[in-house]
Amino acid sequence: MSAWVRLLRAHAATTRAFNAELLNEHGLTINDFEALLRLSRAEEGRMRRVDLAENLLLTASGVTRLLDGLEAHGLVERAACSSDRRVVYAVITEEGRKRLQAASDSHVASVTALFEQQFGEEELDRLAELLGRLPGADESAGSEDCSP
Amino acid sequence: MSAWVRLLRAHAATTRAFNAELLNEHGLTINDFEALLRLSRAEEGRMRRVDLAENLLLTASGVTRLLDGLEAHGLVERAACSSDRRVVYAVITEEGRKRLQAASDSHVASVTALFEQQFGEEELDRLAELLGRLPGADESAGSEDCSP
DNA sequence: ACGCTATAGTTGATCACGCAAGCAAGTGTA
DNA sequence: TACACTTGCTTGCGTGATCAACTATAGCGT
DSSP: OHHHHHHHHHHHHHHHHHHHHHHHHHSOOHHHHHHHHHHHHSGGGEEEHHHHHHHHTOOHHHHHHHHHHHHHTTSEEEEEOSSOTTOEEEEEOHHHHHHHHHHHHHHHHHHHHHHHHHOOHHHHHHHHHHHHTSTTOOOOOOOOOSOO | OHHHHHHHHHHHHHHHHHHHHHHHHHSOOHHHHHHHHHHHHSGGGEEEHHHHHHHHTOOHHHHHHHHHHHHHTTSEEEEEOSSOTTOEEEEEOHHHHHHHHHHHHHHHHHHHHHHHHHOOHHHHHHHHHHHHTSTTOOOOOOOOOSOO
């Protein structure tokens, strides 16, 4: 029970801090950032919205709104899928990549700083392994393309 | 970095599940539950709203609204502080204790079930220790009374 | 006694998200 | 072809939370 309480508090507090940093310095929420990050890593910089939702642990509607915002700022665009007309890709733009890069530099630095400051190499591995056992911790992506 | 991602994903997924369970079966959000829990443990079942806010990692306004809800359902009451007229205690009612007890039975069972299912005794200790090093993970309460 | 600053709490505006419902497009089956 | 079912996405609405602005009280230092 105590571990859970610690996880909860630590996560809330730390996320809050990172979120604020990201928002103040780059005008991105954590989810904005994560969305851009995943898109940038995806093939051709695009993903189906469903897959993005699953990756970000959001619902489909959450993603719609998230992308509305990013789209309005020109950081992502829409693209149709030739083989399935239901799907609307989210595609990261050049502008989006720039913003991501800028934010990434400082954000990743902060995160790794926090962890490396608090834990040793071995402890970090151990922590990752333990946390990885929790349900939903899997990093796996799923099918990211609409082609068969 | 990977540890952080895991923590984030695991926390989000697991919290979501617990939250839904608590809400459906007892009509309490996680914060409702935590608020009642902390009040029940506090001296005389009462706390200053500021202290409650700090405990729950909410802002003052968040607590105001949280307690508005609990108050409307008769689970907490207000009480004045004799020595400082700015403070308004939140006091848990008998009804509140009953609801807490009911919810606690199932919630605590679920949480410990998850952890004990996933980790051994020793691993649990280790996990709690590691997570405890993260900023904000401290469980300490702070001054819970308005008297000097 | 006076103002200055800090603290406790509330309120209004706004935001991010989930849920439920709906539409449009695929898929399976008869 | 016709029908039922599933899947991808969007929209309306409710909720939990924040921030900023405000009131009221407390506690200085001069």
